[in-house]
Amino acid sequence: MDDLKYGTRNKRGDWAPNATVEIAPFWAWPPALGRVLRWLPEYLWPWNAFHMATALAYWYLVVPDVETARTLTPGWILWLYAVNALAIFAMYGGIELFYYIKRVQGTRFKFNGKFPAEQPSDVFWFKSQNIDNFLRSFFVTIPMWTVIEVAILWCHANGIGTWLAWSDHPVYLALLVFFAPFIHEVHFFFIHRAIHWPPLYKWIHSVHHNSINPSPWSSLSMHPVEGFAYFAVGLWHLVIPSNPIVALFQLNIAGFGAVNGHIGFDKLELTDETALDSHAFTHYLHHKYFEVNYGGDGLIPLDKWFGTWHDGSKEGDAMMNARFKKRKDRMKEKESAAASM
Template sequence: MSREWNYHPELPLHDPSIFHWPPRPAHLLRWVAHNWLTLSERVMMVVLAVLLWLFVYPSLEVAQSFAPGWIAQVWVANFLLIAASAGGLHWFFYMRKGQGKKLKFEHRDQGRNNKLWDFSDQVKDNMFWSLGSGVAQLTGFQVVTMWLMANGYAPTITFASAPVWFVLWLVLIPIWSAFHFYWVHRLLHQPFLYKRVHALHHRNVNIGPWSGFSMHPVEHFIYLSSLCIHWVVASHSIHLFFHVVFQGPGAAMTHTGYEDLLIRDKRRLALGTFYHQLHHRYYECNYGNQEMPWDRWFGTFHDGSTEATTETRARKKRMHAR
């Protein structure tokens, strides 16, 4: 495998999931400490969500009735969030080459002069779909959810009324997102939907920050339906905004094509995973992410070995033969 990749972590990939039987309390505590007691990407997203709640997005009182002003405010904020996150990461890793190829999975750079992509350019193709359909639908789901919460059609809480649930729900949102993502991703890989919808995202075999949110409009709708959980589960605006950041700008972070951000040659921020990089290379494997063990349980896990590559290619042939 080392000849096929510029970099990969130690193989075969281990299992970092918190879902084990019998339970592993020590492993769970390490997972909580790593993700929530350090300046992790999740903690940074929660901080950003609080800042958006305080200074950027309109209040629920404003959202009680649909009006062009506050809806446009949400759209502009989301446009700038996606542009800043994907654009900033692309600038650092691919334009400035701030990390060179250290911890970069693929040997290749982003594609150009290829008719596979709209505008014959991978980055422009990804920007078009991310900033067009992506921002519009992210805004649509957010606006509808805010309106439902503002009018009492969706349950809401405050930190004062439910402090334990307030904190716990922040921890659970990424787990819910991972659960939802696995199942809708399996759906999108059914040949009918794959050919007509999901193939657009899979143009990106060699992924970059703009690839994460680049999808067909139908896939954007399916992917962002994860936000509908706030229609039935009691939430605060901060939970919704954290979920928005996780689904939108978060997709840019997980598709950088690099494993970690290095500062003075030390790993400071987790970004992409080799787990998902394998999915973009071999397609019919690793539909979920490492947080949920579905791929291991349902036999679609690729651990990075040549044996797993052989099995994945055989599975793909069987699927298309059917």
């Protein structure tokens, strides 16, 4: 595919799409029903459908029965960790293999023209972003995912929380499934914004942001505190009436869905004529500029409301730079006032 039909490449080899990032169309005024109807299939397919498929597979093939889950024993806990780890290895590793090791589409649609393997750095374990990110994912963050997963299943088995049956509440639970990505986005925005507070950023979130040029293994490369807070989105299903399948769906949005923002490509070419949209550009801009796009793709436009939205345009650059300048000017004023006292 010719990526220059869809975007531009600068002198450094970095590619950017022509289309700017937009918030979900139902926030538009006046309402645009046609846009919403066109957006709906993209919202459901393929990513959210995939996450629901994995949730169902987990429930029917992986999760222990209620009697087993009532007691915390190493066997089923390690089993869940193994499944999570193998699933992530298969999904993330497959993308890494084809697009970062074999490089089957070269740098077409790649936001950063370089590959992490070409950029060794002392900030990473063994000076390798790939090794560092891989180890942190499998020995830090996936265990945190498993801890939250075990807690939810144990609570369900022991009657802690309000758990509803699909046969009794099909409409409510279907709506909860539909809005689970919204819950993820709100949760992610606020915990993400919190760990950008300088003290927390220095000790916690900087681990993730070392990967300025993210790749699939960067997705779950986190400090333990961030990993726990990130997957704690699943704990909302102990607060609201829910169903364990919906809770697993919520966790899998976080676990498998983390790769979307870190794929590094706008599109993954599947054939010469077809490609899969990654929806990665919004979060790539966050890794590039650090202080924009704390949330997701604009399902809930919290970044827009809080003034941290960047749509990838020159206007977005100008708004971001104006915000940075305003903050810098305020700091200078405070320093001047302190010096004059």
